[in-house]
Amino acid sequence: MRLKPLRDKKPSRQQIIKVVTLPAPTRGWFVGQNLAEAPVGTAYVLDNAFPQLDYVRARAGAAVYATGLGGGTAVPSLMPWTDGISPKMFAASNGNIYDVSSTGAVGAPLVTGLANSNFEFIQFSGTGGQYLMCANGYDPIQLFNGTSWGTAPAITGLTGNPLSQLWTFKHRVYGIERQSLNAWYLPLDSIGGAATVFPMAPLFPKGGHLLCGGTWALPTVNGLLEACIFVTTEGEVAVFTGDYPGSTTWDQQGIYKVSKPLGVRCLMKAGGDMAVMTEDGIVPMSKIETLDQIALQNEAVTKPIAPAWRTAVLERAGLTGWQLTIWPLESMAIVNLPKKSSIDRTQFIANARTGAWARYLGWDAECFAVYNNNLYFGTSDGRVMQGETGGQDDGGLYTMTVFPSFTSLGRPVDRKMIRQVRSRITANFAAAPTLTINVDYDTRTPPAPTSPQAVIPGAQWGVALWGVDTWPLTTTQLQDWQAGDAEGSVIAPITQMSFSNTAKPDLRMTSTDILFETGNAIG
DSSP states (O other): OOOOOSOSSOOOOOOOOEEEEEEOOTTOBOOSSOGGGOOTTOEEEEESEEEOSSOEEEOOOEEEEEEOOGGGOOOOEEEEEOOSSSOEEEEEETTEEEEOSSSEEOOSOSBOOOSOOOOEEEEEESSSOEEEEEEOSSSOOEEEOSSOEEOOSOEEOOOSSOEEEEEEETTEEEEEETTSSEEEEOSTTOSSEEOEEEEOGGGOTTOOOEEEEEEEEEEETTEEEEEEEEEETTSEEEEEESSOTTSTTOEEEEEEEOSOBOSTTOEEEETTEEEEEETTEEEEGGGTTTSOTTGGGGGOTTGGGHHHHHHHHHHTTTOOOOEEEEEGGGTEEEEEOOOSSTTOOEEEEEETTTOOEEEEESOOOSEEEEETTEEEEEOTTSOEEEESOSBSBTTBOEEEEEEEOOBOTTOSSSEEEEEEEEEEEEESSOOOOEEEEEETTOOOOOOOOOOOOOOOOOOOTTTSOTTTSOOOOOOEEEOOOEEEEEEESSEEEEEEEEEOBSSOOOEEEEEEEEEEEEEOSOO
């Protein structure tokens, strides 16, 4: 009897389809190290999208809020004021100050004939009510008392240029004398009167001039201690504690060095700490006592985007317009970049809770302000816009691009054939994103889609008519597969959407599913 082998032919090998789910890049824009080592949940490009805690949302647009300022010249200053009852917002343009508390065309300017429209301001409540105090370094301090503008009571005793920046420390107003190393302070609880000079030239060996100052909660072994800081154009920071420079309790804590600060609007309070925006990034003041200028770069909150930050600084050397703004309601920090050209409209955006970064493109912003919990910015052509509203950028189209960091899908050596891909999105409209697969560290961003999807508006409470208007569309989930048609060892599925509609889009991206087959490392 002839025996037959148990297997008389080789079994056929079948490809195995695998599916991997990539979370949306809620950890934000990340270009801070080698592409192959980017952390999970980050993005190589995150434009016109904001990383929330649990999803990435498309930003909303920008709509005209106020018009007719300064004969069409730039609006470099927005100044909110509030008494807790009837808040107001003012804008400076072309040497004038306008009331922009309400939307529409502005009326006649409230203040005229100013030498400069770049104002720094504080709201101060001494013993005589709530005052908005505005300084530009060229004119006397402009005061708003809740009803009218004026310059009385005047600040007297200044021997040089007018004050260019203001802050408060222990019930006193402090100011910087423009282009000097002199600081000045006013009597207790006063908005005017005889100012006293605090000459600081001997303290700063690198020279330059004072740029700004502020109040910082200085950490000590006994807890937090309120400190007064002075920052120069060369990045030297003087820290003092005590009552005021003329008191016996006034004490110098130290002189520290950071990289050169970016403009007079470079300081921002962050909880008990303070952040300073410098050429090397945004660094916490709490680290300057123990780290030198180089080591501070590793502590910068901008470390995830360090190369992009450095490029932005080099490309804008000598330009003014840097501003650091916080929008508490949305936990959003906004860095406004000076314009390299008339078409350069860029902001670096961060989730203030998580530190995740993104980039906004398309807003013609000279300055930002938060008023009535909404975000506003002044433009280069004499208008005030409201940001994060509607679905158009000043009537035009804008595009969200989510380009996640490259991934090997858990198999770093194998080649992958991408068969299908889908973005898991919820939206208040029939979203149809464009999906593109980049492979093997191809960092080219695909062209922006030119066809927006309509956002279906619905009834608005207090405006809609019963039986006439329709209910607003609830958010629906998009889970449609699209052909992948790409092959590589590492991949990045890019999701893009364009918007150009009057209604505000609500688009939230949660994850991306990848359906793929694997091959060997060579074939």
